[in-house]
Amino acid sequence: MNGADIQTEIMDRLADAAWTQLADKPPRQLHIDDIAAAAGITAAAARAATGSITTLILHRLATLDRQASLESLADIEDAGEVPVRDKIVEGLMHRFEVYAPYRQQIAQLDLAGKRDPALGLRLLDSLAQAMRMLLRMAGDDLAGLGSEGRVLGVAVVAMQVARVWQDDDAPDLSVTLKAIDARLARAEEWGRTLRVLRDDSVAGEAEAMADDQNAEMPGDGSRYQ
Incomplete structure (x- = not known):
């Protein structure tokens, strides 16, 4: 070694x-x-x-996020041709599945981040990095000015669904899956699509969706999922 x-x-x-x-x-x-x-x-x-202790926590989060992304990719590749939206749903859902045994840890981090802004920012950055991996796995090369808007849009969905996930005691996390689908459907109803095609109009819509949803964030979910 x-x-x-x-x-x-x-x-x-x-x-x-x-x-x-x-x-x-x-x-x-x-x-x-x-x-x-x-x-x-x-x-x-x-x-x-x-x-620092924070460094260790972030290391563990990164390990779990890589696991979720790689396992989602394997499932998608086995399924053959899969629409981009389905890849995003699969990626988000499998991430919640990977984190399911660790609800207590996520709850601790959520509370700690609210009390410690520096820690909260580090954890938010960790979530953003996880969403970058998810989008790249789904086929987005994250090129162009709208790339961070797309990352933020998916991160906001993950944060809002996390509140449902924390209380979802269904063995298959079916309530969480419905929440993911509902959030994405709501974004589509607003005309803010989450399809991550390399198209300027799509990027602009994703950024607008992120701005709209970001206004709802306080008290409406975990910043770490």
Whole structure:
């Protein structure tokens, strides 16, 4: 195992331990020494490998988001020709499925982000990166001035559906799926399509949809899903 592999393993183990503890404690109560002990890594190595607890949390979120994106891609490729809208629905839905065992962690992050604006911004950026991966997986190369509008539009949908997802106790998350479809349908009814075709008019519509929905965001969902 080379140096890079060792560094990756250390970060993975520390992030996993921090993520487990996050289920029961808010981020501000997590301590690197406790995390290191749980991960079986010396405190000195843990401090050398990571600059903050937030870094470990973001590392774990990125790992889960990559897992969701790659698994969605595999499912879509197996299905053959799939419309872009269906790819977006599949990507969002599978991400909620991947995060389903971790509702407590997401709830902790949602509350912590509201109390700590710096943490909230880091988590919002993490969500935006996840939505970039989702859109690229769906076939959008994210070129052009409207690309960030498309990212924001899908991120807003994810945030709003997260509130439904947190209370969805159906084994197949059917309530969450209906919420995803309803949010996308509502956007289409407004004439703000979420199809991520490389078309300036589509990009403009997505940006307008994001602006409209962004006005609804306070108190209407999780910023981290």
